[in-house]
């Protein structure tokens with residue numbers, strides 16, 4: 001099929017503004033169907049969960065629909081979909097529950113490629129539990145996360161390997177399956193950060209070997225809701241801190257306080273929207289998601305090639321990361337301008353790009369750029385245009 005970006009773009013009211021949105025890695029736009037689903041929940045009136053009356057049953061229905069949708073999106077089990085405010089909060093919660101099972105002498109493995117949300121919760125809870133932290137290093141020339149090192153990092157003492165499915169700055173997609181195979185071979189669990197990856201291709205937690213797969217709906221056109229997907233039996237083996245009075249069944253055990261029910265309605269709408277990116281896709285929602293996200297990824301890569309070619313042609317530009325398998329996310333500096341100056345020049349031209357470490361705390365330090373403002377990040381989405389790429393390139397070309 002020919003990816004019909006005009007048809008896709010017509011669904012996003014914010015795109016009418018003419019702004020060039022190359023900041024999707026920090027949060028995407030929402031289509032009308034998501035906005036309407038959230039508004040409808042407020043319009044109808046949504047009560048708290050667990051009651052016997054209709055508006056409460058609606059809240060329960062939104063929650064269940066969100067779990068089903070996220071399970072379809074990542075090929076998980078809806079009974080193991082934990083929902084919450086964002087990925088960081090949920091990861092801290094899971095880290096606390098897992099750390100309760102660790103003993104001094106155990107070890108966890110984290111990577112310098114990861115967003116800090118899949119690093120610091122493990123490092124901090126390891127510190128409290130007296131557990132050793134082992135670091136997987138990034139090949140700074142290529143941005144790859146070499147798999148071979150995990151054979152040395154993982155052993156019988158290893159309890160957990162935390163690794164990203166895609167870097168939110170370099171775009172690198174590590175060979176997660178090879179890493180989780182090594183983890184499982186040693187009896188360790190694998191916690192995979194899919195927050196950046198999920199928007200840019202087909203997510204399959206089972207194929208990745210993720211015991212936990214974390215994602216965030218606002219990165220894939222939905223509202224601000226975080227999700228961690230795991231086997232319900234595994235979740236049931238964990239005892240997170242929780243109120244005595246709250247539901248102790250899985251996944252409720254991990255969900256603290258009153259959630260954002262209207263946003264849950266938006267989560268299901270976002271997954272339906274993604275499944276419809278390819279209008280010719282057939283079958284159940286999962287099948288349509290696979291077809292749609294495959295088509296969207298191929299389209300994003302045509303834009304990525306254009307952006308990389310344009311930046312590579314400018315000898316003032318330094319590009320960070322050149323992984324073989326990557327998302328359509330580009331991280332660069334321009335000699336003569338700080339990353340902030342580049343982002344401001346872009347903003348003056350109504351082009352949104354991020355500057356700074358973007359919470360990729362370890363890799364920006366390893367690259368030696370964190371203290372000097374890091375770099376500029378331009379991230380392409382399934383609603384981006386070749387014109388957006390050209391607008392960014394024109395700003396860069398005009399920099400002093």
Ligand SMILES: Cc1ncc(COP(=O)(O)O)c(C=O)c1O
Nearest residue numbers: 086087088115117168195196216
């Ligand atoms: C790769 C990655 N992991 C984790 C996070 C944190 O997600 P959240 O904002 O849902 O806590 C982000 C957010 O930018 C991210 O890009």
